[in-house]
Amino acid sequence: MKIIKLNAIDSTNSFLKEMAANSTLENFTVIVTQEQTNGRGQQESTWVSEPHKNLTTSIFTNNLNLETYYQKYLNFAVCLSIFEVLNTKKISNLRIKWPNDIMAENKKICGLLIENTIKGSKINNSIIGIGLNVNQEVFPSYLKNVASLKNLTNINFDLELLLIEIVEKLKEKITILLSKEYGVLETEYLNVLYKKNIPTMFKDSNDVLFMGKIIGISDLGYLEIELEDESIQQFGIKEVSLA
Structure with a gap:
């Protein structure tokens, strides 16, 4: 070093x-x-x-x-x-x-x-x-x-x-x-991932609010969020934030 x-x-x-x-x-x-x-x-x-x-x-x-x-x-x-x-x-x-x-x-x-x-x-x-x-x-x-x-x-x-x-x-x-x-x-x-499996309010890049919970990280490193309808959506950096 x-x-x-x-x-x-x-x-x-x-x-x-x-x-x-x-x-x-x-x-x-x-x-x-x-x-x-x-x-x-x-x-x-x-x-x-x-x-x-x-x-x-x-x-x-x-x-x-x-x-x-x-x-x-x-x-x-x-x-x-x-x-x-x-x-x-x-x-x-x-x-x-x-x-x-x-x-x-x-x-x-x-x-x-x-x-x-x-x-x-x-x-x-x-x-x-x-x-x-x-x-x-x-x-x-x-x-x-x-x-x-x-x-x-x-x-x-x-x-x-x-x-x-x-x-x-x-x-x-x-x-x-x-x-x-x-x-x-x-x-x-x-x-040790913050907010994993905890229902949370998010905001997307268009300032639209939605509920979901973080469930993991995709193969390419995107954040995986399970939505209220149980579908899973992936987000890149700056595409989603905590509301």
Whole structure:
């Protein structure tokens, strides 16, 4: 593991992506910064983080040789890495919200951005961006339903130790992925999936409300929701949200 520490940068994912394009990187090279000025989330959303208080990092993994058809299992491996580390911190009601947010007490505490390099039909390299709310206590009013580990436990965490734990757990899960133990990863992910099998009000991309319950993830990584008429509909990222 090679850790590169930066005082401030626009985006750890962007920085690491540029490094990967211009040099040969060691597997599990890590970029971590005290301040991220233009953090990125899913679908061009932004990630807001108070300097020196949170974990803003990106991790490079290579030689995955993973068929794109099995991409969802990479997502499962990454999410479970964060989840299992946080689960050792005695944080209550911890869940993974599809596709890759970590929730606690119904509040978002971590967001992930996974960007893959694809050659032919296979994922070769991946850059895993992690934004974890750790010691920040106050958030902007426009950020709804967010919290930090400090909010939930009243404990100040060592950011460097937390990072090392996450990278080591990620190595374990990537090993399971490369061993093609896909069923193990899927079972573990679905066991802690937020709102699974709970009747819930959703909103689609046209702002239409509907009732349903999450029952699983499709082969291609879409969210499967069983509707009131017992039919099953699949949704991609940004096609559905909790109402």
